[in-house]
Amino acid sequence: MSAQIIDGKALAAATKAEAAAEAAALKVQGIEPCLAVILVGKNPASQVYVRGKVKDCGECGIKSLELRMPETTTQEELLAKIAELAADKTVNGILVQLPLPKQIDERAVIDAIPPEKDVDGFSPVNVGRMQTGQPCFLPCTPAGCIRMIESTGTKIDGKNAVVIGRSNIVGKPAGPCCLAGPKKCQTVTVCHSHTANLKEICANADILVAAVGRAGFVTGDMVKPGAVVIDVGINRGADGKLHGDVNFEEASAVAGYITPVPGGVGPMTRAMLMKNTTQAAAMQNGVAI
Numbered sequence: 001m002s003a004q005i006i007d008g009k010a011l012a013a014a015t016k017a018e019a020a021a022e023a024a025a026l027k028v029q030g031i032e033p034c035l036a037v038i039l040v041g042k043n044p045a046s047q048v049y050v051r052g053k054v055k056d057c058g059e060c061g062i063k064s065l066e067l068r069m070p071e072t073t074t075q076e077e078l079l080a081k082i083a084e085l086a087a088d089k090t091v092n093g094i095l096v097q098l099p100l101p102k103q104i105d106e107r108a109v110i111d112a113i114p115p116e117k118d119v120d121g122f123s124p125v126n127v128g129r130m131q132t133g134q135p136c137f138l139p140c141t142p143a144g145c146i147r148m149i150e151s152t153g154t155k156i157d158g159k160n161a162v163v164i165g166r167s168n169i170v171g172k173p174a175g176p177c178c179l180a181g182p183k184k185c186q187t188v189t190v191c192h193s194h195t196a197n198l199k200e201i202c203a204n205a206d207i208l209v210a211a212v213g214r215a216g217f218v219t220g221d222m223v224k225p226g227a228v229v230i231d232v233g234i235n236r237g238a239d240g241k242l243h244g245d246v247n248f249e250e251a252s253a254v255a256g257y258i259t260p261v262p263g264g265v266g267p268m269t270r271a272m273l274m275k276n277t278t279q280a281a282a283m284q285n286g287v288a289i
């Protein structure tokens, strides 16, 4: 193995320490940052994610409200809960855990979260601000990826970045996240299931972000020697273990830097949510942190 591991756990701990310091600075000014997390139904993975978010809040000195609603919740009931939290000045961030039961339109729910409390960065206003390089809440997973890339000290300007996957929550925003940063990538290519010559495109990437949802999808021959490889994938294998989208053994023999799964992008995603929450509290109260 030649690649250096990007330690997501250590980077997440440092990022959470930043959020904790920001929360403490806000408290000195009489502001207690607060994140409301809504979980509809009993999806086992969602329950784990929500528990993790509540735990992170506790560790960062951020107040959390865990609001559980039954599987049978109607769209109107969920929208009413969001409206209540939107009007509550003591709540700074609102997060609705996805996916939602099929009777609820996910888009209508995301649209109902006020942009200033949209700490997931999924609302149309935040997406538009991101695309046009304006201050906004960046979606946590791609924002975490950018921090991980920057942590390597790699000169990003003028490099080729390739993202595999074009979902609204990871693949699509990963490109503008790169471009919006102070160290701009020259070229960002977003690939997907209809991309021709995927292997060749990936093999030319100085920075390769995999968000496909298929274990071991990125093989060693798709990695440029010395590249930074960021593995977003979380796939539960038949062995019960978590596997990334990257064939770690093969890719790490070629890459310069690589993220592990688990212990890579996952912890960073959680940490970035804490940062967005302290930012939301500061902005809503007109203070700088």
Ligand code: NAD
Binding pocket: 141, 164, 165, 166, 167, 168, 169, 170, 171, 191, 192, 193, 194, 195, 198, 211, 212, 213, 214, 232, 233, 234, 235, 265, 266, 267, 269, 270
């Ligand atoms: P998604 O299913 O919404 O999107 C997958 C994307 O992969 C699609 O855009 C599709 O076009 C592309 N794709 C599928 N097959 C392909 C192929 N053969 N060639 C090229 N592209 C192909 O998934 P998502 O929500 O973006 O998540 C992707 C992965 O990241 C999943 O494993 C998910 O669990 C994981 N994830 C991890 C975190 C984290 O915090 N680490 C956060 C979100 C998602």
